[in-house]
Amino acid sequence: MTRESAVATNRKWAILAAGVGLVYVLVRHRQRLLGPLRRVWSSGSLVPQRHIEVVNSVQDPAMQWVLNELKNHCQTFKVLGFDCEWITVGSSRRPVALLQLSSHRGLCALFRLCHMKQIPKDLRDLLEDDDVIKVGVAPQEDAVKLSHDYGVGVASTLDLRFLCVMAGHKPEGLGKLSKTHLNFTLDKHWRLACSNWEAKNLEPKQLDYAANDALMAVAIYQKLCRDLQPKYFWQRSHSLRNKFEPFLDVDFTKGFSLSPTSGGVTRSKGSTESKGNKWLPKKQPYRQMTTRTKDFYDNCLLQAPDGELLCTIDRRKASWYLSQDLGTRISEEPFTVRLNFEPAGRAVADVGRYYQTPKENQCVVCGDRDAYIRKNVVPREYRKHFPIVMKSHTSHDVLLLCPTCHQLSNISDLRVRSKLAAECEAPFKHEDGSVKYRDDPQLKRVQSAGKALLYHGAKIPAVKKAEMQQTLLDYYTNQTAITEELLRQAADVEYRVENTDYCQHGERVVQQYRDNFGGLVELERLWREHFLHTMQPRFLPELWNVNHNADRLEVRASEGRVDKADLAVAGVDAKVKEI
Incomplete structure (x- = not known):
């Protein structure tokens, strides 16, 4: 064996001995050495x-x-x-x-x-x-x-x-x-x-x-x-x-809960819990919403009689034009229908180009394509009180979100609803003004006493029976004795009375923005900016913007297709020149 090979062999044995020694030390003192690491990485x-x-x-x-x-x-x-x-x-x-x-x-x-x-x-x-x-x-x-x-x-x-x-x-x-x-x-x-x-x-x-x-x-x-x-x-x-x-500063328990299975909306009375392990946020119960796994956008093309592209539409709508003999099929891929009549308007500026642009079937926030739910950026509880000119053609504010992003967006909406409730004096949950009918305590006691005495009078203890009879006599001051006729009259008393302070949250908010806060385009802008700020969507459709409806109304006004009253309600009358 040469000197060099002997040195190399000794070095190998030294390294092996050091390794064995290190393993021994780690095993021997593992609790003391690894304890701090466990504390760092464990929950x-x-x-x-x-x-x-x-x-x-x-x-x-x-x-x-x-x-x-x-x-x-x-x-x-x-x-x-x-x-x-x-x-x-x-x-x-x-x-x-x-x-x-x-x-x-x-x-x-x-x-x-x-x-x-x-x-x-x-x-x-x-x-x-x-x-x-x-x-x-x-x-x-x-x-x-x-x-x-x-x-x-x-x-x-x-x-x-x-x-x-x-x-x-x-x-x-x-x-x-x-x-x-x-x-x-x-x-x-x-x-x-x-x-x-x-x-x-x-x-x-x-x-x-x-x-x-x-x-x-x-x-x-x-x-x-x-x-x-x-x-x-x-x-x-x-x-x-x-x-x-x-x-921040939002009550988790307010609102309504979403169904954990289909994404549908269900009422919840004070409870935030569902039977399954999936917990979802709360939401206003205005309609049933389901999770879709099939494409939402078909991106079929609709043309004017001269072949100019008007917009993209879903296949069902395109087929309807054909079934009514209002259009002619031009091609199968992409599915294209050309109208047989002149439409009320053509695509103008970015507003029109938005409707011409194909839309992706994906969550606009995270890009997920597996399943999605339609999100009304301006909630329908407000939109339904808008004038017709602002309720029609509102697909701009219907976006696709995956179930998770949809849940988070609904939770964040609670803060805006609370802000609007205070700003517009429009309670939306459990406040006095949110109940259309209320129970009159006195009438409820009268009805309860009347029914009890009429149907179970013989079983009621004498002291309790006397209290109930006095309740009836205190209410019917023109009566001096308890008769069967009086008991039947009391049993039929309607104790639910109309609440004079009642207001529907969405209707009151729309009214306030229409009359006092700059018009309904300001309410739309509030919700759209809230969506952008809270969800930070990365996959919004091209040309989507917070001023869409205001721009659309200005185009229609320039074409003489909207009256001044609707412009005033929208809050864009000052921006449009004399028609």
Whole structure:
């Protein structure tokens, strides 16, 4: 063996020995060496070591330190877990007793508001900071209570259930979300939830309960954000805030739910849950909408008598022209029909070219081609109250979205509806003005007493029977005795009366925009700009634009095909020269 070969052999044995030694060290000390890595990559890493600080009063030395720490933590991660606790005495809710704020670093600050006469300015500033998102389950409800009890506004609240829907998960309560996504079991025993939060000193179990609710909220937020982030770590996730923007300060429970199977719309009374594992957002129940897997756009061609292209249409419409002898088939591919009569108008400018352009059968947001649902960018609850000239030929505002994008778009629409409801004094859910008929409490008691005494009088205890009889005599003041005729009259009382404050949300909004807010083209523009901002579609049809209807009306006005009254309603009369 030469010297060189001996050296090479020794080097190989040295490398092999080093490798064996490294393996031994890793196996021998795997818990100590790999433990930190496990904590980094496992979902449990989202639950940092907890540090609870209780602030008992405005003068408490911990107050300023805690606020400084929370603000410091928010410099790098602008999210706080947010929750509140209070007690109920009898049937009356007491003011919020405890405010919980938790940072991503595990600092859980428990502010005992019941021991403070007012909320200090630095804490108020933190709650009102738009840049810091306050996360939880139903945080809007807690924000409303804080506003009512202490006059402080809580800005940028985000319900974690919105993120669940966006990430394709089931939107559950905080306890189930914690177990599902973090494998952490929260103690949600009712005795703790209903314990005395105004006690002089809180017990350790109360502190754990309160701190964990806020801490888990931040951890769940981080987990769901990971699910929504791009696959590759070098793709920055700062744009996630833009995705959440439409859902900030929005109540998850408002609206109506979509059917999880067909995409159809179903009414929901206070419940956001469906029987399956798929959870969908809520939506106004104006029509049945189904998921399509077949092409929506046939892109058949419709020509004027001289061969000029008018627009693209679906095959059924093209076949109708042929069956009515209103057109002649020119070619099969593409399927082309030439009209036998002069149409009312020709394609003019970009408005006309939009209808001439073939449309793709894909989601305009993400480009998915597997299945899609028609999305009315300007919802039909408003469009149906438009004048005929603005309701016809509205395919511009019917776009294709895949089921997921359709869900997210519907959720984001809630914010605009809420804004319109306040702006136009047009309630759309559960407010007094949204109910066409209401129950008159007195008449309902009269009818109930009449039916009970008429059909079950012999079985009713004497004391209760006397109360019911007195109810009838108090209402029928001209009667001095209970007779069968009186009971039958009472049993037939109609207690549902017309609500004089009733208004249909869509109709009121349209009326306000028509008369006071610049015309209906402004309402259209509002919805279109909202769709562009929230969904950021990448595959919109060519020439789609927010001013489409206004441009179309101007073209029709220049051709003498629309009257001034309709232009005034639309809000484009000032832009059109004398016809």
